Amino acid sequence: MTSNPTRVLVLNSGSSSLKYQLLDMADRSRLAVGLVERIGDEQARLVHTPLAAGGEKRERIEPIGDHDAALKAVATELSEDGLGLDSPELAAIGHRVVHGGKRFTRPTVVDEEVMAEIERLIPVAPLHNPANITGIRTAQRLRPDLPQVAVFDTAFHQTMPEAASRYALDTELADAHRIRRYGFHGTSHAYVSRETAKLLGKAPEEVNVIVLHLGNGASASAVAGGRCVDTSMGLTPLEGLVMGTRSGDLDPAVIFHLARNAEMDLPEIDALLNKRSGLLGLCGDNDMREIRRRVEAGDEKARLAFDIYIHRLKKYIGAYTAVLGRVDAVAFTAGVGENAAPVRAAAVAGLEELGLAVDASLNEARADGARLISPEYARVAVAVVPTDEELEIAGQTYELVRS
Ligand code: AMP
Numbered sequence: 001m002t003s004n005p006t007r008v009l010v011l012n013s014g015s016s017s018l019k020y021q022l023l024d025m026a027d028r029s030r031l032a033v034g035l036v037e038r039i040g041d042e043q044a045r046l047v048h049t050p051l052a053a054g055g056e057k058r059e060r061i062e063p064i065g066d067h068d069a070a071l072k073a074v075a076t077e078l079s080e081d082g083l084g085l086d087s088p089e090l091a092a093i094g095h096r097v098v099h100g101g102k103r104f105t106r107p108t109v110v111d112e113e114v115m116a117e118i119e120r121l122i123p124v125a126p127l128h129n130p131a132n133i134t135g136i137r138t139a140q141r142l143r144p145d146l147p148q149v150a151v152f153d154t155a156f157h158q159t160m161p162e163a164a165s166r167y168a169l170d171t172e173l174a175d176a177h178r179i180r181r182y183g184f185h186g187t188s189h190a191y192v193s194r195e196t197a198k199l200l201g202k203a204p205e206e207v208n209v210i211v212l213h214l215g216n217g218a219s220a221s222a223v224a225g226g227r228c229v230d231t232s233m234g235l236t237p238l239e240g241l242v243m244g245t246r247s248g249d250l251d252p253a254v255i256f257h258l259a260r261n262a263e264m265d266l267p268e269i270d271a272l273l274n275k276r277s278g279l280l281g282l283c284g285d286n287d288m289r290e291i292r293r294r295v296e297a298g299d300e301k302a303r304l305a306f307d308i309y310i311h312r313l314k315k316y317i318g319a320y321t322a323v324l325g326r327v328d329a330v331a332f333t334a335g336v337g338e339n340a341a342p343v344r345a346a347a348v349a350g351l352e353e354l355g356l357a358v359d360a361s362l363n364e365a366r367a368d369g370a371r372l373i374s375p376e377y378a379r380v381a382v383a384v385v386p387t388d389e390e391l392e393i394a395g396q397t398y399e400l401v402r403s
Contacts, residue, residue, distance in 0.1 A: 007024050009139075011139060023390070031313050037062060039064050045059065048074070079115050096151060157183030157184075160231065183231035183232075208327050230320060244280060329382070329383055358382055
């Protein structure tokens with residue numbers, strides 16, 4: 001028996017997918033990673049990589065009917081590597097839960113009352129919270145003796161002052177329907193803002209950071225002394241930056257205009273703004289690699305999409321500089337932020353008056369890990385900081401259960 005179990009299983013459940021990582025928090029190492037896709041399909045796919053055992057990636061295509069069957073298949077794979085989920089070394093299971101509303105400002109051990117609250121939030125996260133609930137129920141059935149911890153995407157942003165979180169709507173109506181700005185990607189913004197402080201050799205309390213999480217979904221946050229004071233996503237992850245397939249900020253009257261003039265109903269407009277807008281809507285591609293390739297080849301449509309993406313990003317850097325008053329660092333993270341040097345260079349170009357600049361050779365150098373890309377003279381540090389949401393979820397889960 002292990003007296004101090006240190007392993008944490010992190011689960012990220014989607015409606016037809018289950019992503020997982022098994023970590024050992026004694027040394028923050030990753031023991032295994034994988035995912036199950038197309039749950040409910042005859043051709044479900046499980047991809048599993050046992051990192052600890054130095055094993056090769058394994059792939060299985062087979063019918064997997066539901067999340068219970070998916071987690072059992074994962075457990076079988078882990079057992080093969082001597083990492084079974086029945087191990088006494090497993091301390092807890094940490095779940096990514098997208099919407100925690102106003103109430104959940106911290107990671108929380110799940111009980112029936114917590115589950116009921118996550119369920120009550122379904123109207124503001126209709127796609128995500130039901131899948132997250134399924135994931136928790138599934139894990140509870142597998143290990144009813146273990147703490148299940150919910151780590152909320154919205155939690156880090158709940159320190160926003162009301163001036164930033166409230167929309168200018170009728171107060172009673174907004175409150176009755178829980179309409180406010182919640183923000184998302186919170187585990188990433190928390191992790192990256194802390195790692196940025198570390199990179200500057202400072203405590204999180206000492207620095208003000210603008211975090212730009214630029215993935216397929218994208219969001220910016222203003223973090224003052226370790227606390228979020230503003231973020232670009234709102235009631236849902238649709239607001240803010242231009243994203244892969246989401247429009248981001250838009251005059252709300254566009255919706256009435258489409259309903260009146262384009263004969264579109266609400267579900268169609270919802271799908272348009274969430275799935276067929278952003279970079280994809282502008283130029284037919286949502287992958288920044290492909291867009292850059294087209295820009296380099298002289299494609300005008302891709303160039304305009306890129307310019308619109310950058311214009312919006314710059315506006316948020318300027319806005320959050322004003323919100324923070326003093327900025328110590330701007331940190332780029334996630335798929336685009338970590339990899340696309342042209343995005344970083346363009347986002348900061350012309351912002352010298354704000355103290356921002358990028359050193360071209362540092363920006364373009366291929367490197368892993370957190371690093372500075374600003375020249376020494378720059379007043380504001382510009383950094384590339386790889387995000388690690390699973391490590392953050394595992395860390396928060398472990399902190400909560402080990403006490
Ligand atoms: P994420 O949601 O954080 O996984 O980011 C996914 C996105 O990152 C993809 O859609 C790509 O647009 C982008 N991406 C990944 N690698 C690169 C790269 N080398 N250059 C530009 N964009 C990249």
